[in-house]
Amino acid sequence: MGTPVPDRKREEQSVGSGEVVTYRLTAKELADVISRYGPPKGGMRMTLEDAKAALPREELIELLANGTTKREIVTRYRISIGMLYQLLSEYGLREQQTETKQEDVQFPDDVDWCKPICPRIDYPSLSITSKQVRLNSVAINAYFGGITWVKIGAYKGKVVIVASNDDGNSFRLNKxxxxAGSKIGSQSLAGQIIRKGIQPGRYAVKKNERLxxxxxxxxD
Known part of the structure; x- marks a missing residue:
């Protein structure tokens, strides 16, 4: 076979590649892809609408009624624990959900049950002591994924946190x-926030949609 002879006229008539056509997956299609193949290696942030398409309310109710644990749910549907709590709130199931299915067993009334010294907190929370300010993993997953710097202050007895950047007036989230939780800043921040009238203790974290x-x- 001989060597092709360049044809300048033919090359000039070439129009190159065709038009690039883009397509955005629907929430349901995206959920199906993630369920089948898993999220991209580089990671992705699933929106609430994506999660609702992947796990409808009726399906979540059935899972909880059958005693499926939260860990099993997030593993099966490839969503974060924070997103699962957002779904529970969105569907009005926060007060109804149970972690495990309790068998119908009658225990004697005089059993003196032991309690964990540090019980597990399964809602987004912020803890303040004289030495540190800390967000638990549920709060990180729900509101602070991918965030490194925040501004923090006091407003009408509440702690206010806003995503920021390293501008000299922000505090780093130390993962x-x-x-999987995160300390905010250093011990000096704890002193500052307490001096602003915020009492040490545990605080429930949520988003103020209006502000x-x-x-x-x-x-309490």
């Missing part, structure tokens, strides 16, 4: 590998 920030209110 903890063991717990667009994350706020934490003390748990």
């Amino acid at each position: 903890e590998k063991e717990t 667009g920030w994350i706020e934490a209110e003390k748990v």
Whole structure:
């Protein structure tokens, strides 16, 4: 076979590649892809609408009624624990959901049950002591995924947290590998926030939709 002879006229008539056509997957299609193949290696942030398409309310109710644990649900549907809690709130199931199915067993009334010294907190929370300010893993997954710097302050007895950047007036989220929670800043921040009238203790974290920030209110 001989060597092709360049044809300048033919090359000039070439129009190149065809038009690039883009297509955005629907929430249901995206959920099906993630369920089948898993999320991209580089990671992705699933929206609430994506999660609702992947796990409808009726299906979640059935899972909870059958005693499926939260860990099993997030593993099966490839969603974060924070997103699962958002779904529970969106569907009005936070008060109805149970972690495990309790068998109908009658225990004697005089059993003196032991309690964990540090019970597991399964809702987004902020804890403040004289030495540290810390967000638990549920709060990180729900509101602070991919965020490194925040501004934090006090407003009408609540703690206010806003995503920020390293502008000299922000505090770093120091992620903890063991717990997946995050300490905010250093011990000096704890002193500052207490001096602003915020009492040490545990605070429930939620988003203020009207003002667009994350706020934490003390748990009684």
